[in-house]
Amino acid sequence: MNALIEATRIASERVPNGASISVRNLSVTYGNGFTAVHDASFELDPGSICALVGVNGSGKSTIFKAIMGFVRPSAGEVRLCGMPVDEALKKNIVAYVPQSEDVDWNFPVLVETVVMMGRYGHMNFLRMPSRADRYKVDEALERVGMSAYRDRQIGELSGGQKKRVFLARSLAQEGRIILLDEPFTGIDVKTETAIIGLLRELRASGHLMLVSTHNLGSVPDFCDRVVLLNRTVLAAGPTAGVFTQANLERAFGGVLRNFQLGGRALHDDDDTRHVTVLTDDERPLVFYGDKTRKGSDGT
Amino acid sequence: MTEMLAELLVPFSYNYMMKAMWVSALVGGVCAFLSAYLMLKGWSLMGDALGHSIVPGVAAAYILGAPFAIGAFLAGILASLGMNFVKQQTRLREDAVIGLVFTSLFALGLLMASLWPTSVSIQTIVLGNILAIADEDVVQVAIIAGISLVIMVFIWKDLMVTFFDESHARSIGLNTTLLKVIFFTLLSACTVAALQTVGACLVIAMVVTPGATAYLLTDRFGRLIVISVALGVSTSFVGAYISYFLDGATGGVIVVLQTLLFLVAFYLAPKHGLLAARRRRLAPTEAIT
Numbered sequence: 001m002n003a004l005i006e007a008t009r010i011a012s013e014r015v016p017n018g019a020s021i022s023v024r025n026l027s028v029t030y031g032n033g034f035t036a037v038h039d040a041s042f043e044l045d046p047g048s049i050c051a052l053v054g055v056n057g058s059g060k061s062t063i064f065k066a067i068m069g070f071v072r073p074s075a076g077e078v079r080l081c082g083m084p085v086d087e088a089l090k091k092n093i094v095a096y097v098p099q100s101e102d103v104d105w106n107f108p109v110l111v112e113t114v115v116m117m118g119r120y121g122h123m124n125f126l127r128m129p130s131r132a133d134r135y136k137v138d139e140a141l142e143r144v145g146m147s148a149y150r151d152r153q154i155g156e157l158s159g160g161q162k163k164r165v166f167l168a169r170s171l172a173q174e175g176r177i178i179l180l181d182e183p184f185t186g187i188d189v190k191t192e193t194a195i196i197g198l199l200r201e202l203r204a205s206g207h208l209m210l211v212s213t214h215n216l217g218s219v220p221d222f223c224d225r226v227v228l229l230n231r232t233v234l235a236a237g238p239t240a241g242v243f244t245q246a247n248l249e250r251a252f253g254g255v256l257r258n259f260q261l262g263g264r265a266l267h268d269d270d271d272t273r274h275v276t277v278l279t280d281d282e283r284p285l286v287f288y289g290d291k292t293r294k295g296s297d298g299t
Numbered sequence: 300m301t302e303m304l305a306e307l308l309v310p311f312s313y314n315y316m317m318k319a320m321w322v323s324a325l326v327g328g329v330c331a332f333l334s335a336y337l338m339l340k341g342w343s344l345m346g347d348a349l350g351h352s353i354v355p356g357v358a359a360a361y362i363l364g365a366p367f368a369i370g371a372f373l374a375g376i377l378a379s380l381g382m383n384f385v386k387q388q389t390r391l392r393e394d395a396v397i398g399l400v401f402t403s404l405f406a407l408g409l410l411m412a413s414l415w416p417t418s419v420s421i422q423t424i425v426l427g428n429i430l431a432i433a434d435e436d437v438v439q440v441a442i443i444a445g446i447s448l449v450i451m452v453f454i455w456k457d458l459m460v461t462f463f464d465e466s467h468a469r470s471i472g473l474n475t476t477l478l479k480v481i482f483f484t485l486l487s488a489c490t491v492a493a494l495q496t497v498g499a500c501l502v503i504a505m506v507v508t509p510g511a512t513a514y515l516l517t518d519r520f521g522r523l524i525v526i527s528v529a530l531g532v533s534t535s536f537v538g539a540y541i542s543y544f545l546d547g548a549t550g551g552v553i554v555v556l557q558t559l560l561f562l563v564a565f566y567l568a569p570k571h572g573l574l575a576a577r578r579r580r581l582a583p584t585e586a587i588t
Contacts, residue, residue, distance in 0.1 A: 068469050090472040098466055107339060107463050108518050117460050121471030127456040153518035173471070 018081060019046045019093070019176035019208035021067065025076035028062050035231070036062040039076070042227050042236035044210070046176075049203050051219045051239075052212040054229035055252055060212045063229070064179055067210075068096060080177060088177075092121040095175030097166045099182045105155035111165050112150040115140055118172035140171040144198065160191030167198065178202070180211045184218070196222045216278060216285040219243060245287050248278055310543040319429045319542075322437055323496045323535040323553065325444045327505060329489050331531025332451050334510030335524045336462055336482065343507045344394075348401040349490045350502030352378035354408030354424055357494065361419045362411065368439045371491040378404055405499070427498030427550040429539060436495055443492045447485045458482060459520050496535065497550030505531070508557040515561075515568040530560055 021044040029035045037059040044050050052060050065071045066078050069085040080088035088094060095118070118140070119133040129137075141147045144164040149157060154165060163183060170178050184192050199209055199222060213219065219226065219239065226242040228234040228251045235242045235251075259277040276287040310316040337343055356374025360367045381400045386393060412419040422428070432440075451458075461468040461475045468475045486506065493502045513526035538553030545552065566573050 068466060070466070070469060086472075089470060092471060094470045096466045096470045098464060102466070103464065104339070108514060108520050108523050109459075109463060110519055113520065114463075117464070117467060117471075120456065120460060126453070169467070175470070 019206065020044060020081055021177060021208060021210065022079040022082075023063070023066075023076070024079075026063075026066060026073050026078060027075040028059075028066055028071050029074040030071070035074075037066070037229075038232050040229070040233045041076075042233050044208055044225060046206045046208055047203050048225050049199055049209045049211065049223045050225035050227060051223040051243075052210055052227050052229065053216070053219065053243075053248075053251065057231075058229040058251070059231050060229055061181070064096075064181060064210075064212065067177075067179060068094065090121075092173055093176050095170030095173040095178045097163070097170055097178065097180045097183060100159065100162060100186055102181070103154075103162075103166075105162070107154070109154060110150065111146060111152050111154060111157070112137060112141070114154060114165055115150075115168045115172050118169040118174075121173065136172045136174070137168075140168040143171060144168045145194070160187040160194075163187055163191065163195065167195065176207055178207060178209045180209060182212055182214065184213060184215045192218070216248070219285070245276060245278065248285070252278075310540055313543075315430060316539075316543055318437060319432065319549065320536050320539040322432065322440055323429055323539040323549065324532045325448075326440060326489070326492045326496050327509075327531035327535025327538075327553065328528045329444045329447045329451070329531075330493050330502075330505035331509035331527040332448065332455075332524060333482075333486050333489055334506045334508070334531070335513065335520070335527045336458060336510075337486065338507050338510045338514065340462055343503070344397070346486065346490060346506035347503035348397045349375060349378070349487055350494065350499045351401045351405040353487075353491060353494065354405050354499050355411055356408075357424055357491075358408045358411040358415075358419045362415050364418075366439060367436065367494075368443065368488075368491055371494065372487070374404065375487045375491075423498075424494065425498050425500055426548070427494065427496050427501070429496045429549045430542065432495055440492045440495050443488045447489055450481065450485060454478065454481065455524060496539075497553055501550045501554045504554040504557060508554070508561055509534075512557070512561040512564045515564045515571045518570070530557065534560065 021042075023040055023042050026037055026040045027035065028037045040059070040063070052063060054060055062071065066073060067080065067085065069089055078085055080093055083091070083093075115137045116129060116133070119129060119136060120127050123129065123133065138147070141150055144167050146161060146164050146168060149161060149165075154162065157165065183195060187195075196218070199211075202209065203224075211223065220243055223239055225237065226239050227236040228242060228247055230251050230253075235247050259279075261275045261277065273288070278285045278287070310320070337346060353371040353374040356370035356372070356377075357367045358370075359365075359374075360370025363370075378400055381404075382396050385391065385400065386396045389396075391399075408424065409421060412421040412424065420428075423431075457468070457473055458478055460471070461473060461478045465475050468478075490502050490506070493505045497505055509527040509530040510523070512530055513523045516526055517523050534556040535553050538556050539549050541556075542549040542552045564572065569575060
């Protein structure tokens with residue numbers, strides 16, 4: 001067993017380090033003539049968690065599709081770890097954690113089968129799992145705390161458990177770049193904390209995660225980079241510089257609810273500072289003057 | 300007793316019966332393999348549409364003395380092009396377009412058969428006639444079913460990933476478009492083959508019922524395929540056998556057998572059956588885990 005662990009460790013070290021995403025002057029126009037993204041550019045380096053933030057229709061899923069090679073850019077290019085998209089996909093560099101609504105939960109597959117799908121890209125064309133593949137699946141299930149549920153049909157799980165299964169699949173796939181589509185919708189706070197903890201561990205080991213989210217309140221909490229979208233990149237860079245009230249109001253226009261609380265409405269003293277609460281549907285984002293802090297659930 | 304046994308073994312002594320049983324079993328098996336995928340995506344009625352649309356092609360092939368598979372293939376292409384064209388040019392919904400195109404083609408096939416009654420038998424096309432299948436047709440059916448089966452054995456896992464989560468399939472470098480094209484090509488080819496055993500009207504049952512039955516019996520996709528194929532092969536073989544004693548209507552017997560097995564699974568399936576659901580309602584505490 002130890003020899004096996006050693007073998008898999010060496011194998012995983014052979015995966016090239018330095019996950020990076022480079023989107024340069026990307027434009028995507030769909031068949032019906034609609035330009036979903038125009039002239040978007042941003043660069044992401046290894047060891048980072050980046051939030052992709054914008055209103056519905058701002059091009060978040062189009063950016064994901066371009067990174068996955070689902071849509072061809074009409075101009076510009078996407079490079080992953082310095083490679084063209086198709087080449088990077090063949091090397092299993094990109095793992096994708098789908099949005100819950102996009103999964104057919106009645107599909108007759110067990111938890112362990114879903115996680116094993118993460119290994120398919122590492123197998124020969126018959127997709128016969130080796131001992132190392134089975135070991136990686138066990139390890140991934142263990143890491144997300146789902147080992148006890150491996151024989152369940154996926155539809156029998158709770159929202160948070162479902163999410164953890166797909167995270168385990170991306171761990172088993174050993175992609176250096178992980179795309180997470182709305183990972184926090186429909187899950188409890190405990191699971192959210194657990195997922196964020198796991199993402200931080202992956203960041204420490206050099207992974208690059210791109211997270212599309214509506215959950216503005218937790219963005220400053222775990223994302224060190226933010227890309228703000230509104231059919232092009234409005235701002236991109238370190239969270240502190242990009243995730244500001246002015247930028248967010250630009251990205252969301254009138255869509256966000258914006259509360260300003262201050263003075264005697266908030267507290268019984270003469271403090272003149274005020275608090276701004278920005279929220280779209282989930283956790284509100286609270287600005288205290290120029291500092292950002294996470295708000296609690298509900299407004 | 301021995302007399303009865305001898306009577307039951309009679310079909311095995313006829314060359315044409317052996318041919319009918321084995322060809323039916325082969326076709327039933329491949330169709331059942333495909334049914335495992337088809338019913339999961341809500342595309343079941345496509346099998347029906349395909350089965351009816353290829354009728355004029357088969358009729359034309361018989362009139363011209365060409366291989367029926369080629370006529371069926373051309374009619375299938377005509378049908379899909381027609382559906383696409385009507386859908387793009389109008390605001391009609393997809394089900395209306397499919398219904399419109401496949402019934403039109405089916406009607407055309409019936410018309411052709413009644414204009415050239417000597418070369419085309421409506422009965423054969425609509426109901427199948429495996430007991431009187433010509434040798435060159437056996438060859439065509441065997442080639443179609445054999446090749447389809449081999450391809451499916453090689454790509455079944457890739458197709459599973461593609462149908463379950465296309466984004467993930469792409470992320471591991473699979474060509475999902477090509478895989479889907481292969482699947483629908485095989486589906487059309489096997490529909491053509493099934494035309495010979497159960498006829499155009501019952502093709503739909505061959506590509507839906509075995510998969511639907513297996514779906515009630517397991518939550519593992521690999522097992523679902525094995526169960527489905529086993530059901531398809533056994534019901535088709537036994538159906539052809541029984542039809543010897545009933546004197547014809549092979550397709551009807553096969554599909555009735557499949558339906559009977561579905562009903563058994565519907566009632567008795569260990570987890571998804573009616574009985575299990577009732578038991579869960581009576582003991583709700585241990586059911587929800």
